[in-house]
Amino acid sequence: MHREYHEWFSPALNRRMELLVFGKEGARVLFFPTRKAHFYDYENWGAVEALRPKIESGFLQLYCVDSIDAESLYCKTKHPAERIQRHLQYERYILDEVLPFSEAINPNMFLLAAGCSMGAFHAVNLAFRHPDRFGRVVGMSGRYDLTQAMATFADLFQGYVDDDVYLNTPNRYLPQLTDDFYLQHLRRLGITLAIGAEDAFLSDNFFLSQQLQAKCIDHELHVWEGEAHNPTAWRQMVNLYL
Numbered sequence: 001m002h003r004e005y006h007e008w009f010s011p012a013l014n015r016r017m018e019l020l021v022f023g024k025e026g027a028r029v030l031f032f033p034t035r036k037a038h039f040y041d042y043e044n045w046g047a048v049e050a051l052r053p054k055i056e057s058g059f060l061q062l063y064c065v066d067s068i069d070a071e072s073l074y075c076k077t078k079h080p081a082e083r084i085q086r087h088l089q090y091e092r093y094i095l096d097e098v099l100p101f102s103e104a105i106n107p108n109m110f111l112l113a114a115g116c117s118m119g120a121f122h123a124v125n126l127a128f129r130h131p132d133r134f135g136r137v138v139g140m141s142g143r144y145d146l147t148q149a150m151a152t153f154a155d156l157f158q159g160y161v162d163d164d165v166y167l168n169t170p171n172r173y174l175p176q177l178t179d180d181f182y183l184q185h186l187r188r189l190g191i192t193l194a195i196g197a198e199d200a201f202l203s204d205n206f207f208l209s210q211q212l213q214a215k216c217i218d219h220e221l222h223v224w225e226g227e228a229h230n231p232t233a234w235r236q237m238v239n240l241y242l
Helices: 052-056 080-105 118-129 180-188 202-214 231-241
Strands: 003-010 015-022 027-032 060-065 111-116 136-140 190-196 220-224
Touching: 003 080, 015 080, 027 080, 027 118, 052 060, 060 080, 080 118, 111 118, 111 231, 118 136, 118 190, 136 231, 190 202, 190 231, 202 220, 220 231
Parallel strands: 027 060, 027 111, 111 136, 136 190, 190 220
Antiparallel strands: 003 015, 015 060
16 A cells, blocks of 8 residues: 655644655545544554555545644643634645645545544534535544533533634534535535444534534434444444545
8 A cells, every 4th residue: 555654844833744645546535633643543543454445446545634633622721712723723734735735646636524533523624614625524423512511521612612613613603504605515515424322422413413404415424333432433434434
């Protein structure tokens, strides 16, 4: 399987960033890591190996990007307003640096965002905010409202909500969305959600599904038996849904 390591100094983030690319052609897949995880974790957990047949056949090309969650959404030493601004800088890194890089080495126009756990939030939020840029999005074991506590998972913003927090919370902004540009593009976006029946974010996924349905946005919601918030389930999910 073709594998490339890349790194550069990111102007958007003012720091060095790393990523791994698997494959040479096919649909480009932005693969976001889990909470505070890193660009190499999906390889270490076997999720990349699970996709070997699709990568080697030229069906998919993976871009396993790094996370800055510890500097942004999970940085409890910063005020929530600072956290969301750092997150928006990360979005600029992805849109202005990673995507042009991927386009330069692979002319395939089809772009897919995917991730597990916190990576699912990144993938779904980015694709929903920029649906004209993506063809599909796959969220596995995701949480789509970081302002709500769920089981042992705290409200990441500690009750704070400003415009930027609101506009980066799919389960807050989607119910109020009326803009035809976004709705039309969301209706052409392939959307797949997967969650375990015993996962902490099950009701959050049901809520997102209900809001999508209310907006006449086609999507798939797959509920797995038991608890599926783990690499064993993710290895199976990527093979099924990517």
